[in-house]
Amino acid sequence: MGKLQERMRRDMELKNFSPRTIATYLSWVKRFVIYHGRTPEELGDEEIRAYLHSLRMEDRVSQSSINQAYSALRFFYEVSLGREWNALRIPRARKEKRLPVVLAPDEVRKVFGAIRNLKHRTILMTIYSGGLRLGEVLRLKVEDIDSKRMLIRVRQGKGHKDRYTILGKRTVEMLRLYWNIYRPEEWLFPSTSLDRPLSASSVQKVFRNALHEAGLRKEASVHTLRHSFATHLLEAGTDLYYIQRLLGHSTAKTTAVYLHVTRKDIGGIRSPIDLIGEMEEGVI
16 A cells, blocks of 8 residues: 555645654554455445454454554545545444552652662653653753743643643752753753664663662553652642643643642642652752
8 A cells, every 4th residue: 555655644744743643543554454455445334343343352452552543544534535434333432541540759759769870860850840741851952941930841742732841949950960960962861872862662661660679569651750740739739720731731621530629820839849758868
């Protein structure tokens, strides 16, 4: 499906999809074609239904992956092929509702304390300090840290939106120490080649090792620090509206998973990294 693949790629680029989304959607459509062994133009509702059913019953893939495949095929048929998508004939499965894993403030402290490498500890502290996604922290540039206003500028977060989030005092101190030693020039957290950011897999590995060293058995990932940021703000009395803005959520419905909060002016919000209590001298 060489020509059709390129057409779909161009269509997604015109829609300003992220490179990661483009690669994922193309992969699902390719797998769909391989599964049936026929050209996409010859395949219709029944073949799409059969493929999605096989993902669930035969391959046992996760619900989120099935929804990815669904979205990729719908985009391909509706946009790239210009064909009508019958949502009644091809129903989307209901999303599973799961509460996010959250670390307690003391557990966050233990994770940070288990990391000896200054650069790695600074990355994770920055994520927690501002509730950043992993991709967002890796794309930070030196000038995105505004220590005078105590803000972090997030460039083109999810949904291709810029936003500001808060910067904790403890994180500023750590970032200054980090900068004095590493002297990053463009990317705040560059890879060893310096011309590109550190890889996501490296940070995930650092977090898993820290979780193990801290003796924590929760099924947590780097993204858990973002969930913990939101939850700890909520527990400190921050209004859900402001948490939504800091996280960069498009709707309050997404943020509502963190439950209800009382009203508080954003100007008085402190990063939860400054609220987790006294930390051991020399650890942070």
